Amino acid sequence: xxxxxxxxxxxxxxxxxxxxxxxxxxxxxxxxxxxxxxxxxxxxxxxxxxxxxxxxxxxxxxxxxxxxxxxxxxxxxxxxxxxxxxxxxxxxxxxxxxxxxxxxxxxxxxxxxxxxxxxxxxxxxxxxxxxxxxxxxxxxxxxxxxxxxxxxxxxxxxxxxxxxxxxxxxxxxxxxxxxxxxxxxxxxxxxxxxxxxxxxxxxxxxxxxxxxxxxxxxxxxxxxxxxxxxxxxxxxxxxxxxxxxxxxxxxxxxxxxxxxxxxxxxxxxxxxxxxxxxxxxxxxxxxxxxxxxxxxxxxxxxxxxxxxxxxxxxxxxxxxxxxxxxxxxxxxxxxxxxxxxxxxxxxxxxxxxxxxxxxxxxxxxxxxxxxxxxxxxxxxxxxxxxxxxxxxxxxxxxxxxxxxxxxxxxxxxxxxxxxxxxxxxxxxxxxxxxxxxxxxxxxxxxxxxxxxxxxxxxxxxxxxxxxxxxxxxxxxxxxxxxxxxxxxxxxxxxxxxxxxxxxxxxxxxxxx
Ligand SMILES: Cc1cc2nc3c(=O)[nH]c(=O)nc-3n(C[C@H](O)[C@H](O)[C@H](O)COP(=O)(O)OP(=O)(O)OC[C@H]3O[C@@H](n4cnc5c(N)ncnc54)[C@H](O)[C@@H]3O)c2cc1C
Numbered sequence: 001x002x003x004x005x006x007x008x009x010x011x012x013x014x015x016x017x018x019x020x021x022x023x024x025x026x027x028x029x030x031x032x033x034x035x036x037x038x039x040x041x042x043x044x045x046x047x048x049x050x051x052x053x054x055x056x057x058x059x060x061x062x063x064x065x066x067x068x069x070x071x072x073x074x075x076x077x078x079x080x081x082x083x084x085x086x087x088x089x090x091x092x093x094x095x096x097x098x099x100x101x102x103x104x105x106x107x108x109x110x111x112x113x114x115x116x117x118x119x120x121x122x123x124x125x126x127x128x129x130x131x132x133x134x135x136x137x138x139x140x141x142x143x144x145x146x147x148x149x150x151x152x153x154x155x156x157x158x159x160x161x162x163x164x165x166x167x168x169x170x171x172x173x174x175x176x177x178x179x180x181x182x183x184x185x186x187x188x189x190x191x192x193x194x195x196x197x198x199x200x201x202x203x204x205x206x207x208x209x210x211x212x213x214x215x216x217x218x219x220x221x222x223x224x225x226x227x228x229x230x231x232x233x234x235x236x237x238x239x240x241x242x243x244x245x246x247x248x249x250x251x252x253x254x255x256x257x258x259x260x261x262x263x264x265x266x267x268x269x270x271x272x273x274x275x276x277x278x279x280x281x282x283x284x285x286x287x288x289x290x291x292x293x294x295x296x297x298x299x300x301x302x303x304x305x306x307x308x309x310x311x312x313x314x315x316x317x318x319x320x321x322x323x324x325x326x327x328x329x330x331x332x333x334x335x336x337x338x339x340x341x342x343x344x345x346x347x348x349x350x351x352x353x354x355x356x357x358x359x360x361x362x363x364x365x366x367x368x369x370x371x372x373x374x375x376x377x378x379x380x381x382x383x384x385x386x387x388x389x390x391x392x393x394x395x396x397x398x399x400x401x402x403x404x405x406x407x408x409x410x411x412x413x414x415x416x417x418x419x420x421x422x423x424x425x426x427x428x429x430x431x432x433x434x435x436x437x438x439x440x441x442x443x444x445x446x447x448x449x450x451x452x453x454x455x456x457x458x459x460x461x462x463x464x465x466x467x468x469x470x471x472x473x474x475x476x477x478x479x480x481x482x483x484x485x486x487x488x489x490x491x492x493x494x495x496x497x498x499x500x501x502x503x504x505x506x507x508x509x510x511x512x
Contacts (some may be wrong), residue, residue, distance in 0.1 A: 009100045016106040017043045019068040020241035022199045023073040025163040027136040028105035033167035037102050045085040052114050054365035056187030058335050062197040064398045066240050069181045069198030078169035083179045087126050103132035108143050110284045139245045140277045141284050159249045187366045190335040202237030208258050217265035223404045227338035235370035280374025282481045290377045295388025297464050306355040313447045315363050320446035321430040323401030326414035335369035343383045344395035350384035351394045351457035352381040357384040388474040
């Protein structure tokens with residue numbers, strides 16, 4: 001920081017950016033800019049955060065691009081983003097040497113356990129120093145929600161209020177350091193089809209989705225071959241706050257006449273945005289979802305220390321099940337994969353490989369550029385059957401391969417070891433008939449007997465679900481977290497009622 005250090009320190013408002021890296025529809029920024037003091041827009045690179053097991057280099061790269069874009073935007077608005085590094089409390093202490101802080105403005109964050117604890121420490125730091133820390137609701141997620149029944153109405157109210165325009169920001173006198181770090185990340189970077197951070201890029205994805213890419217969204221979203229193009233791909237832009245959910249809803253509303261022809265797709269798309277909020281609200285209401293089985297009866301069911309060989313085969317796409325391995329390798333290379341395949345990867349690790357969801361969930365978190373704890377951990381638990389309120393749903397990777405990649409195009413691309421086989425042979429790899437197929441390949445043998453592993457997992461999970469007291473705890477979970485709009489799809493007498501028509505290849509509900 002430079003500037004005239006006169007006896008009287010300049011008074012500033014700090015806007016503390018976290019996973020809300022945008023300049024429009026940003027309440028802390030609008031509020032901070034609305035009073036007489038200049039604004040210091042701040043992002044702090046916190047090395048301790050980036051040491052966490054659910055973070056990775058690909059997250060940082062997206063964050064860095066988002067910060068660069070935000071710096072430019074804010075510069076045009078009056079004061080460019082200030083980038084500092086270190087422990088957040090030490091950084092604030094340092095700033096106090098230069099500035100008098102009128103108030104710190106920030107969004108509430110529904111993040112991982114580390115950010116949750118960090119935010120508590122910032123609150124007490126501010127309280128002890130008599131500094132106002134004003135935290136605003138983030139998107140539609142309500143902190144301290146006491147009644148799930150009202151959440152949906154509150155969400156609608158929030159989304160219908162006008163978005164906040166970019167304010168003019170009164171500048172401070174600050175030297176801008178380069179947005180970079182010397183930190184060595186353990187995880188790898190994205191190699192192919194990289195999505196570049198920043199609000200403008202997020203809007204480009206949304207617009208091209210609405211201008212045609214998404215016309216067949218409902219049907220094409222299930223196949224990894226088609227989903228890359230047919231899905232909106234806005235997930236990282238939402239996860240890092242480059243876009244706000246309200247901006248998207250209002251954009252859809254304003255462009256309704258133009259996008260009317262794709263209304264079934266828009267309906268599905270809007271439901272998914274609602275799922276995002278629905279899941280994030282769960283984590284907001286119960287931060288232990290990241291670390292503890294939602295239904296406590298499942299705690300300790302799987303070994304807490306996962307089988308290292310199985311975990312590593314799964315993580316590296318070397319399980320001997322071609323479609324599953326193709327999906328994992330694609331994810332590792334691109335940082336993204338469609339919902340159905342995420343669910344298959346997760347359920348296979350939790351059921352067939354019988355691995356603890358915390359270990360496999362952390363690996364997926366690192367690989368997803370769009371890692372968003374609010375969606376991720378509730379989904380991880382749902383696909384692992386530990387919520388107690390969702391149907392036990394196991395994906396058979398061979399059947400999924402035949403359904404979603406009938407010509408084995410995707411498998412051939414990502415598992416080239418099998419490139420010399422016919423399509424029929426490829427779809428046999430991993431089945432009981434595998435040994436009967438006479439061919440030479442360096443591809444690994446299946447790490448488990450698929451049918452036997454699936455059967456054993458199902459029996460173990462159902463043994464728990466039949467325990468005395470299981471249902472009463474499940475009902476409590478539904479009361480606290482269950483979707484009100486899709487109530488019939490939550491725990492109802494242990495059965496999920498899906499009408500036959502809903503079973504066509506259209507991804508409609510939370511259940512698959
Ligand atoms: C085990 C598992 C972990 C997941 N972890 C994440 C994660 O960390 N971050 C993340 O953004 N999504 C996660 N998802 C949800 C989903 O797979 C992705 O949101 C989606 O594939 C992103 O692509 P898209 O933006 O093209 O989605 P679209 O289909 O175009 O949907 C638009 C938006 O709706 C939300 N959304 C879509 N599907 C879901 C869903 N099933 N549940 C909740 N919200 C949804 C996302 O914000 C998404 O960007 C996970 C799913 C599973 C099964």
